[in-house]
Amino acid sequence: MGGTNGLSRREFTTIGLGLGLVLVGCSGEGSTGGSGKELVIGASLPLTGQFSQPGQEAERGYRIWREMVNADGGILGRQVQLKITDDASSQDTVVADYTRLITQDRVDFLLGTFSSLLNYPASAVAERQGMVFVEPAGGAENIFTRGFDRLFFAQPALSADQANTFVDWVKSLPEAERPASAAYTTQDDPFTRPVIERLQDLLEDLGIKTVYTSVYPAETTNMQPIAAAIAGRKPELLAHGAVFQDGVGLVRALKQQNFSPKALFQMSAPSNAGQYSKGVGEANTEGVFYSVSWHESAPTPLNKEFVAAYAKEYDNAVPAEDAADAFAAAQVLRAGIEGADGTDQDKVAQWLHGNEVETILGPLKWDKRGAPLGSFLLAQWQSGKVQIVSPEEAATAEKAIYPKPGWS
């Protein structure tokens, strides 16, 4: 037995080596972490599981932004490193991931994950740890009722307001041409349901009679009974709170029922470009309306470069809206850091609350809850392509197709 504290020489050496390794480990982390040269931005994304499709698109958006920003000299002279983990579409994992990114990996900043379901708990972790949280998705109203002041949603409006531009377009029609009746169906999802419910209220206020409403579970794969019920009531307008496969499924089932409404508004699904048109058949996309946060040919700063970089990196593909939203979230974060001229989380949050940020989605600004103060664009499939038909200043097509032609 060696020393006075009862440790043998071997034990003493072991502890010493261990401490040494811990110190080396810490200094190694520091070189990429908060105090080092690179600016480390952490995010957890649903790269596998239920939300893996938008999750993987968001990852592409983040990575393209990093390449572009690093080529531009980085942020405040620091190159950007991304630390992205997979939350497997699980609420438990996303909480563990963001906790680890903050407390163990000690990242400098955070970017959000995908879906309201995952951003709801993730943003709470960030707020508790005093971190700014810019989320590219997660527009459910209840995310913004918790009194957070470091949370920012990088889309033009909350989910519930998504259909406002569609209502504006209906209002713009001469009264005699407006649809007289409407049917509403939506997936039971915190993102889609409030939009369709709000839309129903607004259209009823315009005097459009509701002839059918339904809410179906997320697990629903068979849309035929819903299509049969809708066809039986023959609404002139159909509004559908779709995610993706349910959107494709309902169009197919409506066609099988030989029923085509005068106007069809769907959420999300039609924004999946080629996957939607292949799923329903390109001719059947004609005249389908949806609201969208971004358009590939929008004349916003950096949008052209983003689309070109995406095409170069990913086999000439057109970016999905989810990739664009992620890119915009990262633009917001960059603007905040540069605006605050440093990495102090409170200062970045304060700057974002007080300023407007130019993004590829257009200019974004927020209320004190972090909810955006803009509005979505109204898009419509025309001749196999997506056009913006409202508001007028952003329109890429002269007029909307109405009434929608029958199925091909």
Add this chain to the structure above:
Amino acid sequence: MAEFVQTLALGLLIGGVYALMASGLTLVFGVMRVINVAQGAFLVLSAFVTWWVWRATGIDPIALAVLTTPLMFGFGWVFYRLVGARLRSAPPSMSVLLMFGVALLIEGLLNVTAGNRYRSATPGYFDESYTLGPISLPKAPLYGFLAALAVLAAFYAVLNRTWTGRAIRAWAQNPSGAALVGVSAVPTATLAFALGTASTGMGGSVLSVLVPFFPASHYEWIARILGIIVLGGLGSLPGALTGALILGLAEALTSVYVSPQWSILVFYGVIMAVLIVRPQGLFGARVREDVAA
């Protein structure tokens, strides 16, 4: 009245397709007492193979079951010989864990090779219907329904009219007794597993036309088909058919006359009600613990 008949027709058509999806799972359980939670992943794998070949050749996706069924049979055979056979003496939890791992592996491989995108085979008839008066019968589910009946009839014939089928059933009921009369364990189990996997060939080909799918779609299918075979009685083919038709009808009738929101709840409510009265399911036999081990 027309709406009611239309709803019944749609419910029966989709129920038949569900029966096709569930038949292999119940067969594998009946013979091997293994709950193959990778059955949904096998379905999605077969749907991807169908989609690839359909895109490359233009051959009708449902007709491609002629290709996918033997392919999946071979896959099931090799898989059982290499991996599944090792589970024979392992506790059931190990087989569930292993098959779940296999499902994740298939999902991951499809993610890497096919990409994490929705696919959908769209032959000319995918959104067409036959019209009988006021009733529309969508062609794709109708063809899927007919394919399901053909596969179930083939299964039934093999299990009841051939020596191999009788051997499989004998081994399912009493492995020791079957061994005494010359039914070898490993070849019989291999054949049963391969047949169960082969059903996902036809199932995947039909799936590719009916709904868009992507690598993680298997979670939706395995939950549904597990419910069906529990309702019908684990291991019973007539049970799978009945359970599937009940699910299809419950979904359709509840969707139209109550609310789509209740359709899944009604289905699981039916399962609970049946299991309270008949814990072995509608057609399931009580397992004799003395001979089942």
